Amino acid sequence: MLILTCPCCGIAADETELENGGEAHLKRATVGSSDEAFEAYLFDRANPKGVHFERWRHAYGCGKWFLAARDTVTLEVYATYSGQTPEPPADVVKAIKAKRPDWEGTA
Amino acid sequence: MSDPVTATPDARYEGFATVTDTGPRGMITIRGEGETLVKAAKAAGVDLPDTRAVTAKGGVQLAWMSPDELLVICDYPEAPAIAAKVEKALGKDHSLVAVVSDVRQVFRVEGANADEVLRKVTPANIDALAPGEMRRTRLAQAAGAIWMPEADVYEVMCFRSVGRYMFDLLSGAARPGSELGL
Amino acid sequence: MSHRIDDAGRLIDRSKPLRFSFDGKPHTGYAGDTLASALLGAGVTMVGRSFKYHRPRGIVASGVEEPNALVNLGSGNKLEPNQRATTTELFDNLEARSQNVWPSLAFDIGVVNQAIARFLPAGFYYKTFMFPRAAWKHLFEPFIRQSAGLGKAPDAEGRDEDTYEHSYHHTDVLVIGGGVAGLTAAKAAAAGGAKVMVLEQEAHWGGRTPVEGGEIDGMASEAWIAAAVEDLAGMDNVTLRTRTMGAGVYDHGYALGYERVSDHTPGDGRPRHRLWRIRAKQIVTATGALERPLSFPGNDVPGVMLASAVRDYAVNYGVAAGRRTLVVTNNDDGYLTALVLKNLGLDVVGVVDARATATGANAERARKAGIKLMMGKAVAGVKGKRVVTGAIITDLSGKGASTDVECDAIAMSGGWSPVVHLWSHCGGKLNWDDGEAMFRPDPDRPPSGAAGEAFVVTAGAASGFLSLEKGLADAHEAGRTAAKAAGGKLTRKAAPKAAEEERQPIKPVWIMPTEAGVEKRMKMWLDYQNDVKVSDVQLAAREGYQSVEHTKRYTTLGMATDQGKLSNINGLAVLSDALGQPIPQTGTTTFRPPYTPISMSAITGEARGELFQPLRRTPMHHIHEECGVNWEPVGHWRRGYAYPRAGETVHEAVNREILNTRENVGMLDASTLGKIIVKGPDAGKFMNMLYTNVMSTLGVGKCRYGLMCSENGFLSDDGVVVRLAEDSWLCHTTTGGADRIHSHMEDWLQCEWWDWKVYTANVTEQWAQIGVAGPKARAVIEALGGMDVSKDAMPFMTYQEGELAGMPARLFRISFTGELSYEIAVPAHRGAEMWEAVAKAGEPHGIQPYGTEAMHIMRAEKGFIMIGDETDGTVIPQDLGLDWAISKKKEDFLGKRAQERSFMASPDRWKLVGLRTLDGAVIPDGAYAVGDGTNANGQRNVIGRVTSTYYSPTLRKGIAMGLVHNGPDRMGEVIDFATLDGTGTVIKAEICDTCFYDKEGAKADV
Structure with missing residues (x-):
């Protein structure tokens, strides 16, 4: 039962007030994309044991989507940040690396 | 034409706290950003609320719902006029103003241990709820919002369709003998 | 025998006796007692039988770790099985019954298992119940069902009266x-x-x-x-x-x-x-x-208890476990028990200590109190069946001469965890x-x-x-x-002080005697409730079990309701020894919540009965209820399925509702349909992405049917879209789709196209909506008064806003039944009022309410699809012949790329067709069309399936729609639908057009 702080309204929300939206920072592939690229967009997911970027919606609160960087093993939350972020922000990456020097990044 | 009614007209339960349906309320949803919301608040005649705050003036309340959404709460018959006023004030600003008076209803939970009723049904931290703050959360299995218009009084807003559920839920939590004794 | 003693019992109030019964026999205890202390005080030592061998079981512990003393508490709607006597506070008229016994605690049939214990070793179930296959159903399962489970299950029809x-x-x-x-x-x-x-x-x-x-x-x-x-x-x-x-x-x-x-x-x-x-x-x-038991032969006989529990009962409740107690220990704890008993004037036979020499303060105190210390010794056997009558004492190894002692209780301590x-x-x-x-x-x-x-x-x-x-x-x-x-300060106050205690080191002894043979090891209980013995764990190790988690499941060690509070450490020590490895290498099993069992009702909380789920009610809910509606759950909503009249079956009601709507006029509560406003300068662009068809070109005041797909290309929702104003659209969704589609819209707006100027508002609950359908629908709306609804003023697929019956209203001219049809929307707080007004205005025209089933049948007669019937998350609009609603001009829309995948364009996809049975019968729901040959599993090949099937009162025969391989190319062909009645009969149906009624649409266009 996680607690994630919604960056849109500041509430430290109980997991039961949130809705999970799967992996964050996916790039939409659409008309004109190759089958491989489209397949990757629809189905390929990192599912890491460790640092993970996720989409969450404050469903029982302000209704806004936001992103969370957290560790799926230790449950440490490195950051929650705006849903309107195409890739992990530099400060979030820095915060993760400070805590997890062995982390290989998102690539 | 008769009067509009909520899903639980005149519902009232007296347990260790009292739960009452406050009747139809006028409500207007306003979506917009930045200056647009400043204009909207001005048109509604109420101060623009900070994040999660509820402001009030002259019988009109203005609640912060999300970064780009406000909710006007007023007397039921006033809503269309206030909405028209806000719409006019916003002019061509990108915005959405809609009368939503019938979407939701409001219960009042009061009494010395009114907080205990809410403690039983919401994961929100009731101790952290400040006067003038609206906490949107869930109450058992239904979405809702809670705020304190005055000490020992809580108002709970929920969707109309779950009005009966909410009343039964709050009444059950206020049943005599089930005081938490905190 | 256990009994009550004077001058002790800090927790009980002897001035307040309480009556209780155990297996129907009346007893008396005191306020402050637990059921366990009261039973022991009343001299009841045997309280149940074990799960597998039905061995007599007595109280072992004084707290949550108790494995044996589980009882059925209460009766009728208050019956609760598996209640631990040690944590059940006594109250007046408490009613308890022993479990796992039949026909009675004293004479139990299952005890026969004990005689064949040799044949019920670890993994017995896995080894035995494999073959032959048929024996499972007829022999093993009935036997296991009879003997499985502990307490009595409460009456399935009963209801828990508590909150x-x-x-x-x-x-x-x-x-x-x-x-x-x-x-x-x-x-x-x-x-x-x-x-x-x-x-x-x-x-x-x-x-x-x-x-x-x-x-x-x-x-x-x-x-x-x-x-x-x-x-x-x-x-x-x-x-x-x-x-x-x-x-x-x-x-x-x-x-x-x-x-x-x-x-x-x-x-x-x-x-x-x-x-x-x-x-x-x-x-x-x-x-x-928690104190650990010692594993000596016969350590499960009633009267063998934890040393600390013996102290607890004596000091807390004034209850002695026996009149002559033998203490057996491998650490100083046993001495404490011996001293407490001695001080209370009870007989202590002696202390059997696995350690070679008695040193230290506790041993000294015991010696001074005149307690006999037997050092370097072991209990090598317990006498007595239903209660301890004596013990056999040997050297720790078990070799050499043995001595018999008489005792009626044994207090054991194997150290603390x-x-x-x-x-x-x-x-x-x-x-x-x-x-x-x-x-x-x-x-x-x-x-x-x-x-x-x-x-x-x-x-x-x-x-x-x-x-x-x-x-x-x-x-x-x-x-x-x-x-x-947690954000506070470090207090400067000092810790409370207590005198230093001198304790001599423990001597780990995991089996006693240490060199006991197999006969003895078969009588050393580790898990009392599940009957797991030292020999079982050793057998598991010999059979190759190395992981403690596997051994647990194979032997059932620690899997009982006490979750191994007493047995786990002893068990894994025995396993480690058998595997010849140190204990930390074996490790522990995973500790999972809850610490002790909690009631299911506590987890449920208030969520039962009326509060089981939020039941969403439309503004007209109570009116439907008053006229005896038959409800259908749709999501959390309740919708009227049909409105049977007195003496009418539901089926008859549905047929009547349809015929009346087709002949006169019907009214439907459509309030649950989702209503979402989409507004902004970029709303047209957004609408074109959401829907497969073009919505940006829809004229103001006009309506258009639209389809929404997921990014995977599959049909996700449908509904009528209304252009409210130049920059604003109203999207109707399915009943179940409102919140989902609103969330879906917000997801795209917040997370992908956040620079688009679009706002949405879910106004589903703002409006009560009433469908009025049938040849006389216009007359009804006219009777309400307030809007010009003539054919010219309000053509098909248009919308107007104004007043009806004096109420602010929106009126949509759309049709899901194929009839002339309107939908009236009024603010929800006036929904009931409008419903009554429509009913009154329609009375002269024979208006009747119709439910969702009539609606479903009428739309099927028209060949209209229903999300959830014709779609199941794997169906694309093209499968349903809805190509006309898929824009070819638009550069992009959600699902477009997915629909370009080769599989989606395959000619082998099953496609929607109408199905007309040759004899007019109704094809069963979900029936499959069977083709030639069989598949790899020996099942008949399937070539299609039914998606909607009904009796049509309009056509007086069965109609259906289904997805069929190459369906649209096979018009007129007769195919077979399998039935499930086991006779192998098939229903023959001819492939036909999906529209069975008024194909030209003349009825709606009046």
Whole structure:
């Protein structure tokens, strides 16, 4: 039962007030994309044991989507940040690396 | 034409706290950003609320719902006029103003241990709820919002369709003998 | 035999006798008793039988770890199986029955299993119930069902009369355990300014310390406890709860507390149980330690008890386990029991100690008290079947001469294990302490929280500090640091002080005698409830089981309701020994919540009966109810399925409703349909992305049917879109789709196209909506008055806003039935009023309400699809012949790319067709069309399936739609639909057009 702080309204929300939206920072592939690229967009997911970027919606609160960087093993939350972020922000990456020097990044 | 009614007209339960349906309320949803919301608040005649705050003036309340959404709460018959006023004030600003008076209803939970009723049904931290703050959360299995218009009084807003559920839920939590004794 | 003794019993009130019954026999106990102490006090030593061999079982422990004394409590709607007598507070007229016995506790048929115990070894079930296959159904399963399970299941038709609830609590520091360690930690944390909650599972504070005596800060421990509780109770920042067990510790400081509010005062109107859902910044687990049994032959005979339990019963309840007690131990604990009994004037046969020499203060005190010490010895056998009558004593190895002693109780101590469960639930790790022979929490590997911080700290005996002095110091420090970590201060107050105790080291003895042969090892019980013996674990090891988790499941060690509180450490020590490896290498099984079983009702809380789920009601709900509606659940909504009249079946009602709508006029509560406003300069662009067809070109005041797909290309929702104004659209969704589609829209707007200027508002509940359909629909609307609804003023697929019957209203001219049809929307608070107005206005025209089933059939007659019938998440619009609603001009829309995939364009996809049975019969729901040949599994090949099938009262025969391989190319072909009646018969149906009624659409166009 996680607690994630919604960056849109500041509430430290109980997991039961949130809705999970799967992996964050996916790039939409659409008309004109190759089958491989489209397949990757629809189905390929990192599912890491460790640092993970996720989409969450404050469903029982302000209704806004936001992103969370957290560790799926230790449950440490490195950051929650705006849903309107195409890739992990530099400060979030820095915060993760400070805590997890062995982390290989998102690539 | 008769009067509009909520899903639980005149519902009232007296347990260790009292739960009452406050009747139809006028409500207007306003979506917009930045200056647009400043204009909207001005048109509604109420101060623009900070994040999660509820402001009030002259019988009109203005609640912060999300970064780009406000909710006007007023007397039921006033809503269309206030909405028209806000719409006019916003002019061509990108915005959405809609009368939503019938979407939701409001219960009042009061009494010395009114907080205990809410403690039983919401994961929100009731101790952290400040006067003038609206906490949107869930109450058992239904979405809702809670705020304190005055000490020992809580108002709970929920969707109309779950009005009966909410009343039964709050009444059950206020049943005599089930005081938490905190 | 166990009995009540004078001049002892700190927890009982002898002035308040309480009556209770066990297996129908009346007994008396006292206020303050547990059911276990009252039974022992009444001389009842045998309380049940074991699960597998139906061996006689007596009370072993005095607390939550008790494996044997499980009873059926109460009767009728109050019956609760598997209640632990040791944690059941006695109340007047308590009614308990023994479990797992048939026909009675004394004469039990299942005891025959004991005689064949040799043939019921570890893994018996796995080995036996494999073959032959047929035997499973006819022999094994009935046998297992008969003998499985412990208590009696309550009557399935009965209803629990009690109430239950949850309570959410937020605190800085949660202290689990109200013994002296918990109280010390709580005091230290509270002194640091933290908001503190303390949970104690029992009814009284202080844990076992008052039994052991001792002094804290120069006061008798009992007085110190009272003072500490008074102090804490007087502090505003402290919440104290007794009868509340810390059940589990979870992610990010979440913990569950299980409060047994009125188990001991049944019928007083309070909730029975309350589940505390706690969020704590820091959790202190002051959960104490549990004593371990010793594994000697016959250690399961009633009268063999934990040494500490024997002390507890004597000191707390004035109950002696026996008249002549033998103590057997491998550590100093046994001496404490011997001394307590001696001081109370009871006979102590002697202390059998596995250690070679008696040294230290405790041994000295025992010797001075005249207690016989038998050093380097073992109990090699227990005499007696239903109660202990004696013991056989040998050298520790079991070799050499043996001596028989007479006794009627045996107090055993195999050392102590800290209760590490709550520390471990969320990932706290353990270290094996060789000196103390215990797993203790490793403070360097704690459970971590949201910021990566340690959020659980152990205190006192739970840390592995068994002496009062060290335990208090540890608990004080735990409380201090927890307060600081939770944002408070480090208190400067000193830890409570106790005198140093001298204890001699434990000698780990995992089986006794150490060199016992197999006959003896088959009688050494590890798990009393599940009948797992030393020999079973050793057999598992011989059969190749190495993992402790596998061994647990194979042997069922620790899988009983006590979850191995007594057996786990002994079992894994035996396994380690059998595998020839050190204990830490074997490790422990995973500790999972709850710590002890909690009631299902507590988990359910208020969510039962009317509150089981939020039931969404339309504004006309009560009107439907008043006219005897037959409800259909749709999502959380209730919709009227049909409105049967007196003497009418539901089926007849549906047919009547359809015919009346087709001939006259019908009215439908359509309020549940989703209504979402989409507005903004970029709304047209957004609408074109959401829907497969073009919505941006829709004229203001016009309506258009639209389809929405997921990014995977599959049809996800449909509905009528209305252009309200130049920059705003109203999207109708399906009943179940409103919240989902609104969320879907917001997802795209917030996370992908956040630079688009579009706002949405879900106004589903703002409007009560009433469908009025049928040839006389216009006359009804005209009778309401307020709008010009003539054909010219309001053509098909248009919309207007104004007043109807004096109410503000929106009117849509759309049709889902194929008839002339309108939908009236009014503010929800006026929905009931409008419904009545329509009913009244329609009365002269024969208006009748129709339900969702009539609606479904009428749309099927028209060949209209229904999301959830024709679609199932794998169907694309093209499958349904909806190509006309898919724009070819648009560059992009959600699902477009997916629909370009080769599989989606395959000619082999099943496509929607109408189906007309040759004999007019109705094809069963979900029936499959069968083709030639069989598949790899020997099943007939399928070539299609039915998606909607009904009896059409309009056409007076069965109609259906279905997805069929190459369907549209096979018009007129007759195909076979399989039935499930087992006869192999098929229903023959001709493939036809999906529209069965008014193909030209003349009816709606009037």
